[in-house]
Amino acid sequence: MEGSWKVFIMAAAAAAAGGVPSQQCFLLSVTGQVESARLAGADQLYCRYQLHGGPDWDIVTGLEEGISQVSRPSQDARQLLVWNLPVEVSYKATNPYGWPQLIVSCYGPDLFGNDVIRGYGVSHLPTAAGAHRVTLPLFVPESTSQLQKLVSWFTGRRPELADASSLATGDGRDVMRVRSQGYVTCSFQVVTKDLQRLGYDNGRRAPAGAAGGDLQPAGGGDGRPG
Amino acid sequence: MVRGKDSSSAEVHFIGQIVSGSGFSDSQLFCRWSIQTGGAWHHVEGLKEGQTHADCPQLGQAAIWCHPVDVHYTIKGITGWPKLVVQVYSLDGFGRFDICGYGFCNLPSSPGAHSIDCVIWRPTGSLRDEFRQQFVGGGPQLRDPQLVYTSLDRYRIQTTAMGTVHVQISVILRNFARYGIEY
Numbered sequence: 001m002e003g004s005w006k007v008f009i010m011a012a013a014a015a016a017a018g019g020v021p022s023q024q025c026f027l028l029s030v031t032g033q034v035e036s037a038r039l040a041g042a043d044q045l046y047c048r049y050q051l052h053g054g055p056d057w058d059i060v061t062g063l064e065e066g067i068s069q070v071s072r073p074s075q076d077a078r079q080l081l082v083w084n085l086p087v088e089v090s091y092k093a094t095n096p097y098g099w100p101q102l103i104v105s106c107y108g109p110d111l112f113g114n115d116v117i118r119g120y121g122v123s124h125l126p127t128a129a130g131a132h133r134v135t136l137p138l139f140v141p142e143s144t145s146q147l148q149k150l151v152s153w154f155t156g157r158r159p160e161l162a163d164a165s166s167l168a169t170g171d172g173r174d175v176m177r178v179r180s181q182g183y184v185t186c187s188f189q190v191v192t193k194d195l196q197r198l199g200y201d202n203g204r205r206a207p208a209g210a211a212g213g214d215l216q217p218a219g220g221g222d223g224r225p226g
Numbered sequence: 227m228v229r230g231k232d233s234s235s236a237e238v239h240f241i242g243q244i245v246s247g248s249g250f251s252d253s254q255l256f257c258r259w260s261i262q263t264g265g266a267w268h269h270v271e272g273l274k275e276g277q278t279h280a281d282c283p284q285l286g287q288a289a290i291w292c293h294p295v296d297v298h299y300t301i302k303g304i305t306g307w308p309k310l311v312v313q314v315y316s317l318d319g320f321g322r323f324d325i326c327g328y329g330f331c332n333l334p335s336s337p338g339a340h341s342i343d344c345v346i347w348r349p350t351g352s353l354r355d356e357f358r359q360q361f362v363g364g365g366p367q368l369r370d371p372q373l374v375y376t377s378l379d380r381y382r383i384q385t386t387a388m389g390t391v392h393v394q395i396s397v398i399l400r401n402f403a404r405y406g407i408e409y
Contacts, residue, residue, distance in 0.1 A: 040285070054296075096239045096398050097271050097298040122292050124241055127396040128338060137246065137290040139281060170294045174256070176279035177317070180290035199234075199401045203338020 025092050026195045027060070030125050032188035034068065034085040034104060038078075039138065039182030042118055045081045045108040046070045047184070051089055051125075052168035054098010062089030087186070096200065100125050101168040104136055104184050114156030117141075121184045122167045128204045132188045139180040235300045236405050237270075240308070240333055242295050242395035244278060247346075248288035249389030250326055252316035255289040256280040257391060259313075261297060261333070262375055264306010272297035280317045288392070295395065304407055308333045309375045312391050314346055318363070325367050327388035330375040336409050337397050344391040349383050 034049055047068045053059070068085040091100060104121040119138025126132040141159040143149040152158050166172060195202060240261075247255050260275035278291035299308070310333055314326040327346035334340040350356060351366045359365035373379060402409060 095298070096241065097296060099239075099241045099296065101294060122294070123243065124294070124296075124396070126339070127241055127398060137292060139279075139290050139292070142282070167292075168294060170273065170276050173279040173293060174277035177254070177282070178279050178290075179282045179284055180287065181284040199404070200398055201337045201400070201402065202396070202398045203336065 024198070025094055026198055026200070027090060027092055027193040028100070028125070029090040029191045029193075030087070030188050031191075032087045032186060034083050034087060035185045035187055036080050036082045036084075037106060037138070037182060037184045038080060039106065039118060040079070042073065042081065042106075042108050042182070044070050044072055045106050045118060047083055047085065047104050047106045048164075049085065049087060050103045050105075050165050051087075051100050052103060052165040053091060053093070053100035054095070056095040057091050057093045057098050057100060060090040060092050064089070087188075096127070096202075099127060102136075102186065103164050103167050104138075104186075105164050106138060106184065110153075110156055110158075112156055116156060116158040117160040119180075119182055119184075120161065120164060120167060123186075126188055126190045128202045129190050129192050130204065132190065134186045134188065136184045136186065137180055138182045138184060139178040142177045142179050144177065234401060234404065236402055236407065237400040238299045238301060239398040239400075240295060240297045240299075240395055241398065242339075242393065244291050244293040244295060244312070245392045245394055246288040246290050246292075247314055247389055247391045250289070250314065250316070250346075251388075252326060253289070254280050254282045254317040255314055255326060256317065256323075257291055257293070257312050257314050259293070259295075260311050261295075261308050262311055262330075263299065263308045264303075266301055266303030266306055267308065268300045268302070270298040270300055295393075307335055310342075310344065310393060310395075311371075311375050312344055312346070313371070313374075314388070314391065322363070324363050324365070328368060328371075328374045329391060331393065333395060334397050337399050339394065339396045342393045342395060344393060346388040346391060347385040348388050350386045 049066050051064045068083040071081045071083055073079045073081050101124050106118045107115050108118045110116045119140045121136030121138045123134050123136050143152055143159055257278045278293040281289040283289050309330050311330045313328050315323045316326045317323050327348040329344045329346040331342050331344040349366045
């Protein structure tokens with residue numbers, strides 16, 4: 001009797017979730033955190049994360065956005081800003097195109113106490129199951145002229161993106177000028193279901209290297225043994 | 227959902243980023259990229275080309291682009307595996323841009339996450355051209371951009387090495403085993 005109720009509830013949930021037969025979907029479950037950041041000259045920093053997936057991706061559980069606490073750098077030589085902000089989300093998808101991306105926006109006060117953008121970072125969620133450590137280099141939009149730079153410094157209205165999730169599509173980037181400094185470290189534990197049953201092979205191996213040219217993540221990339 | 231109705235064709239997904247460019251003597255760099263494939267590859271969805279923002283790194287680090295690349299192909303043959311062709315430009319204070327270098331790299335053919343370094347080179351002219359470029363700007367450029375990823379007519383040019391473009395690409399293959407493709 002109890003078993004039949006469970007079947008009924010699951011079927012109702014599947015029907016409500018969009019009508020695509022479950023045998024054509026695969027699931028991606030990511031449990032992770034935005035760990036910490038290093039940004040020279042930042043006294044206080046808080047971050048906001050957004051997840052952006054393609055049109056064939058639907059969130060099953062979890063939050064698409066979140067905001068962290070305000071953090072101050074550590075007093076030692078590391079000068080680390082720690083957030084330890086949990087990111088937990090499960091997706092249902094029919095197509096690896098549009099693999100979700102994590103966009104992190106870091107904000108902090110300027111000299112006059114206004115909340116200004118300090119950096120954006122963007123990265124795809126890992127495409128293979130396992131433990132991953134991802135480093136997101138930060139960049140912040142720059143004013144187009146010296147005069148505008150001076151005005152924005154005084155008024156506290158720095159150039160910022162109207163919608164940070166536009167970083168995930170790559171559109172409109174060619175008109176942006178940015179300066180880059182600092183990075184955010186995130187860690188993820190990824191579990192996938194039915195990717196192989198649908199015929200996909202994503203390697204399930206550890207990432208071969210680190211992010212960026214001169215930047216190295218604090219820890220090596222982990223993954224299941226090859 | 228944009229895809230072929232036949233869900234049993236061999237498909238390839240490239241998901242990743244053009245992360246950064248390091249080792250260049252100029253600051254304020256941006257990159258124009260494109261993916262070139264052979265005739266057996268049919269492009270399904272995703273942008274095949276684009277241009278990154280222009281980054282000015284503080285503290286002398288690599289120029290950070292973090293430009294997303296997400297392309298989906300179906301294939302009818304294994305020849306013509308895609309190449310990522312990049313052109314790096316530098317922007318000066320007056321808003322003019324100048325070519326910094328060309329390069330290409332082969333996208334990985336095995337599934338999983340890969341970190342690729344794409345070496346960049348720039349054509350050089352005579353000593354007089356180099357001198358002029360140092361002060362006025364505007365050095366020699368390739369007339370035919372196809373030269374970057376083909377080997378024809380390479381013997382005609384002289385080049386000098388510039389920096390490196392770092393790319394992170396994850397490859398997801400579908401139904402390759404069904405068609406007997408070993409990878």
